Amino acid sequence: MNFPSAWVTALLIAAAVVSPTLADQGDVREHVLANGMKIIVMEDHRAPTVASMVWYRAGSMDESSGATGVAHVLEHMMFKGTKGNAPDMFARTIAAAGGRDNAFTNRDYTAYFQQLHKSKLPLALALEADRMQNLVLSGDEFAKEIKVVMEERRLRTEDQPRALLFEQMMAVAYTGSPYKWPIIGWMNDLENMKVEDARAWYDRWYTPNNAALVVVGDVDPQEVFRVAEEKFGPIPSRELPGRKPQVEPAQRGIKRLVVKGPGELPYLLMGWHVPVLRDLEQDWEPYALSMLVGVLDGSDAARLDRTLVKEARIAVSAGASYDSVNRGPGMFFMDGVPAPGTSVAELEAALRAALRKVVDDGVSEEELKRVKAQVIASQVFQRDSIFYQAMQMGMLNTVGLPYDSTDLQLRKLREVTADQVREVARKYFVDDSLTVAVLDPQSVAPRAAAPAN
């Protein structure tokens, strides 16, 4: 299936081993158009295909109260026709060219991509350039599409107790940061959204100086620059509105919340405020936090699965995750499902004890070495996917980090010491910055109505 979607990395409660990197990456070339649009090209000649992505530095964190979800709604509307192309012609044209296309919205960005034969890249770039400047945004199309988005919210959030819990958790854990809003938006905001809201969003953020084109595949960088210049070059830049820092005020005490939802199993989610990467060379804490995730949850051999699931058997599952690449603030998550006979409180105590053990006893050289081995191997494995490589570069660039910094990030990860892991655990896993969210399952007995005729 092929649908524009809020590709919600916010729901990555599963383990994220380490921050994204691309060591030993292929040759990367950059060119900046006169209008400010950055073009990033990586050659990969293994197959005659290409992954092409346009990234806008505008995500749900750039929204305002009362209009949450508009970034994602506009993503949907970007498929709904331009002055020269009827609604849905974008997708149909890419499909007829043998391509696949989709888009995703996150807190930090909105991105649009095509995967196609290399000969079709100019077509994809022409279509992207067209919708960057000529979107129609008709009231009729909006009226239908906002209903689609509300169905998407029902599907992914309203009827998904853990997603609801996560949404509520973010709303409680953050006070001043726009990360407190769900990417897809509050239902009431969607119900009251107007096509003018989408128009205002488009006018504000969809300008070449707020965009980057990332192309990975069987291409000649100079040729890509030439075509990009031809398609995107004529689009005038516009002044971007100022962005307020909206720094999250310090939390001063533990926060707790409970969400009730249909289910059989309780679910526990804990989050601590932690830093993210801002200076790849000078920072060390985010790298240490990434290594800590690896020690706790980087593989089947990691601590949480081994101790809580396999040995003590007090959890059906237990995990840790941390994303070091964000425009906004960082959060370190731990989560788990208690085994039958274990209470949520006992699981919480066990997860806290796992962190306490890191603070008290540190981590072993063997564990660190193991995580580093996985980091190194995954650098190679990732190169099997041109799409993934384009994703990584687009994300880093959008967040404001050097997209060709993989070797540096890999080196910094390998330099992390056991003492540093212990130090970040000691410094950041304090109750005053902790939010604990619990899903309280409400049993529902589905019952079959009489079979219809």
Added chain:
Amino acid sequence: MTTIALPARATLPIDTWQLDNGARVYFVENRALPMIDVSVDFPAGSGRDTKAASGLAGMTLGLMRLGAGGLTESQIAERLADVGAQLGSRFDADRAGYSMRTLSSATEREQALELLAQVLQAPSFAAAVLEREKARQVAGLREAAIKPESIAERAFATALYRDHPYGLRSSGEIDTVSKLTVDQLKTFYADHYYANRAIVAIIGDLSRDEADAIAHRLTDKLPHASNGVPPLAPVLPLKASVARDIEHPASQSHILMGAPGLKRNDPDYFPLFVGNYILGGGGFASRLVEEVRQKRGLAYSSYSFFAPYAELGPFQIGLQTRKEQAQEALGVVRETLKRYVDEGPTEQELQAAKQNLVGGFPLRIDSNRKIHDYLAIIGFYNLPLDYLDRFVANIEAVTVEQVRDAFRRRVHPDLMVTVVVGGPTKVQ
């Protein structure tokens, strides 16, 4: 970068041979990246389960990595992690097996492959591990039992397949999983994991000789079956429509509709595959998305697919919509399907479908991962070795008449399983 050319229509250099132990090997050499993907599959999927011991096939596969060759599950996990190797499993109605992705450097590869060899050939099936995994699985099944999408899938598969094992849930049922014993797992393993039924698929940074040695290492210690793979029972067509209406408090209704569909080696494979792209497989280019989503805003996702298996896999249409409008959406789906079966696609639709499927062919084989998946399928289902080379020609040969004819013979809008979970909807 080193390159391997995998152009749109040139031959993919698949090498295949059979070991003296009977295992069949499918191999592509690709030196572009210093890594290897290898998998070994067996005809040991959930289609080999019985109703009384549903979940046995999956549990057997799952336990194999949790203790083997004298190593505990933790030792296996640690040794894998030490070399950065990724061990994965594949499990569906037909196939059960393990796959490994490892660096091709000597130390890493040696350690990773040794672990895979032990997992495949010397699993220990420890009782304590089984008890824990049963408890975890039952917990998951309890949770699934109240999720509308799981409820819908269960009701759908049960009505579609009746007594055929394809109708069994791959993860089993609460009461059957609870009763599984170590003896059952050992017996199932002994009865299904034979060298001469193994399909070994390998791609990456190694020579044919090295691939051959690896294939031996992964299968030589498996027993030899004296008979061929026991055939699965054929899936019988529906005798009457089935309508199931299941109430649920969720905000959306989950609608599934379908019937037994097609086989891997089906003479109608390409007409149905191309035809389904137009009906509901082609995203925004498909009729179901156009009618349900684009014209009416009734759902985020609406689709149809044929899942091909050794015997008839499901033909399935699905969508989720606010429950108050479930009846309307169901009506739209029915009307769309009926019209499509009655009239077939237009010439223009068929051309658009071919343009996508033919033009997009390079995307199907542009990574080791994707080629590896094809190797495993070609091997397991005995597809022609030039299956990928002929893929484009097979698509291009499909005509409007063939699609219409195949759909009329194979898809009967008046003979369908329809499941609605949510309600209150009166399925009629």
